[in-house]
Amino acid sequence: MIGLIPSENHASPAVRLAVASTLSSKYSEGYPHRRYYEGNQIIDEIELEAINRLKKLFKVPHVNVQPYSGSPANSAIYFALMEPGETLMGLKLASGGHLTHGHPKVTFSGRFYNSVQYGLNDKARIDFEQVEKLALKHRPKVIVAGNTAYPFELNFKKFSEIADKVGAYLVADISHVTGLVISGDHLSPFPYANVVMSTTHKTFRGPRGAMIIVTNRGVAKDKDLPGKIDKAVFPGLQGGPHNETIAGIAIAAQEASSEQFQEYGHQIRKNTNALVVILKERGLKLVGDGSETHLMLLDLTEIGFGLGTQLAFALDVAGIYANKNTIPDEPCSPFYPSGLRIGTPLVTTRGMKAVEMRKIGNWIADVVEIVAQEELPQDKKLRHQFIKNFKQRYASNKALLEIRVEVKKFAKDYKLFADEWQLA
Numbered sequence: 001m002i003g004l005i006p007s008e009n010h011a012s013p014a015v016r017l018a019v020a021s022t023l024s025s026k027y028s029e030g031y032p033h034r035r036y037y038e039g040n041q042i043i044d045e046i047e048l049e050a051i052n053r054l055k056k057l058f059k060v061p062h063v064n065v066q067p068y069s070g071s072p073a074n075s076a077i078y079f080a081l082m083e084p085g086e087t088l089m090g091l092k093l094a095s096g097g098h099l100t101h102g103h104p105k106v107t108f109s110g111r112f113y114n115s116v117q118y119g120l121n122d123k124a125r126i127d128f129e130q131v132e133k134l135a136l137k138h139r140p141k142v143i144v145a146g147n148t149a150y151p152f153e154l155n156f157k158k159f160s161e162i163a164d165k166v167g168a169y170l171v172a173d174i175s176h177v178t179g180l181v182i183s184g185d186h187l188s189p190f191p192y193a194n195v196v197m198s199t200t201h202k203t204f205r206g207p208r209g210a211m212i213i214v215t216n217r218g219v220a221k222d223k224d225l226p227g228k229i230d231k232a233v234f235p236g237l238q239g240g241p242h243n244e245t246i247a248g249i250a251i252a253a254q255e256a257s258s259e260q261f262q263e264y265g266h267q268i269r270k271n272t273n274a275l276v277v278i279l280k281e282r283g284l285k286l287v288g289d290g291s292e293t294h295l296m297l298l299d300l301t302e303i304g305f306g307l308g309t310q311l312a313f314a315l316d317v318a319g320i321y322a323n324k325n326t327i328p329d330e331p332c333s334p335f336y337p338s339g340l341r342i343g344t345p346l347v348t349t350r351g352m353k354a355v356e357m358r359k360i361g362n363w364i365a366d367v368v369e370i371v372a373q374e375e376l377p378q379d380k381k382l383r384h385q386f387i388k389n390f391k392q393r394y395a396s397n398k399a400l401l402e403i404r405v406e407v408k409k410f411a412k413d414y415k416l417f418a419d420e421w422q423l424a
C-alpha cells in the first residue's frame with residue numbers, strides 16, 4: 001500500500017522501540033523532580049532530556065512534552081490562556097483549519113469559548129484583511145494560526161502583527177509542518193508566536209503525542225506563561241504522562257536535529273512539487289493551484305458532483321490511501337466532500353523521490369478517470385444508498401484491482417522507514 005495521508009508518517013525503529021518499552025508501565029504524575037510517585041529517577045532523566053533536546057532544537061525557553069496528543073494540547077493552551085466564554089479566533093475547518101481551532105457547536109473549542117472563524121480569499125489563501133477586521137471587531141484573547149488541510153505557508157509574521165494590534169496571544173499550531181519548519185522549508189513561528197503547539201507524529205516523525213512550546217515572545221508577554229501551560233496540562237487536564245511516548249519524543253528530537261532530517265524536509269517539498277506537476281499535467285485541478293507545504297487538495301468539482309468519497313474509496317481498492325476532504329466553499333457537503341487531501345511525508349520517509357511521485361500521480365489520475373462518472377445524487381436522501389452500492393460495485397472493480405497489483409509490486413521495494421538511523 002502507498003499512504004498519502006498528510007498527517008501520517010512512519011517513526012524510526014528507535015522511536016518504535018521506545019514506545020513499545022516498559023516505560024509505559026510507570027506512573028509519574030507531576031514534572032521532573034516534582035512527582036507524586038516514587039521510583040521516577042530514570043523517567044525524570046528521560047523527560048528532561050526530551051525537553052532539553054527540543055529547547056535546543058527550537059531555541060526556546062520552555063517546552064512541555066506531556067500532552068497525550070494534539071487535541072488535548074490545544075485544550076491545555078486554551079485552558080491556560082482563556083476563561084470560558086472569552087474569544088478564540090481560528091481558521092474554519094472548511095478552509096483547512098482543525099476542529100480544535102474553534103469549530104462551532106460540536107467541539108469543546110467552539111462551545112466553551114466565543115469562537116470567531118476566519119477563512120480564505122478568492123485565491124484560496126488566508127484572508128488577512130478578514131483576519132484583521134474580525135480581530136479588531138471581536139478583540140480575541142487568542143488567535144490560532146494552524147492548518148490541517150491548508151496547502152500554503154502560514155504567514156506567522158502577518159498573524160503576529162494583527163495579534164499585537166489587539167493584544168491577543170498568537171498560538172501557532174504547526175502540527176502539520178514542524179518537519180518543514182525544522183528543515184527551513186516553512187517560515188518559522190518561533191520569532192512571532194507566543195505559544196507553539198505541535199503533534200509529534202506528523203512531519204516531526206516521532207511517536208503519537210504532542211508538545212507545547214513557550215517562545216521568548218511568550219515569556220516577554222507573560223513571564224508566568226511556562227508555569228500556566230504546565231499547570232493546565234497537569235493537573236488541569238491530564239493525569240500521568242505517557243513516559244514511553246516522551247522517550248520516543250526525545251529520540252525523535254535527536255533525529256530531527258540531524259543533517260538527514262534537513263534533507264528529509266527538503267525532499268518532502270521536492271516530492272510535493274513533483275506530485276503537483278504530474279497531477280496538473282494529467283488535467284487535475286488543485287485548490288489554490290498548488291502547494292507550498294507537504295500537502296495538496298484535489299478539487300474534483302470540474303469532474304463531477306461530490307466525488308471525494310468515491311475517489312478515496314476507489315484509491316483504497318487500488319492500494320493507495322488518501323482522504324476525502326472538503327474544499328473551500330464546498331458545493332456538496334462535509335459528509336460527501338468534493339476534494340481529496342494528499343500528502344507526501346510518509347512516502348518520503350520510505351525513500352521515494354520525484355520519479356516515484358510521477359508514478360503515484362499517474363495512478364491517482366487513472367483512478368479519477370475510473371470513477372469520474374460516479375457523481376453523487378443531488379437528492380440528499382439517495383446519497384447513503386448510492387455510496388453503499390458504489391462501494392459494493394467498486395470493491396471488485398477489475399481496473400482498480402489491476403492497479404493494486406502494480407502498486408503492491410512497486411511498494412515492496414520501499415521499506416516503511418528507509419534510513420536505518422541508529423540512536424547515537
Ligand SMILES: Cc1ncc(COP(=O)(O)O)c(C=O)c1O
Pocket residue numbers: 007069070071072074098100146147148173174175176199209
Ligand atoms: C493542526 C492540527 N492540530 C491538532 C491536531 C490534533 O491532533 P491529535 O489528532 O493528535 O489530537 C491535528 C490532527 O490532525 C492537526 O492537524
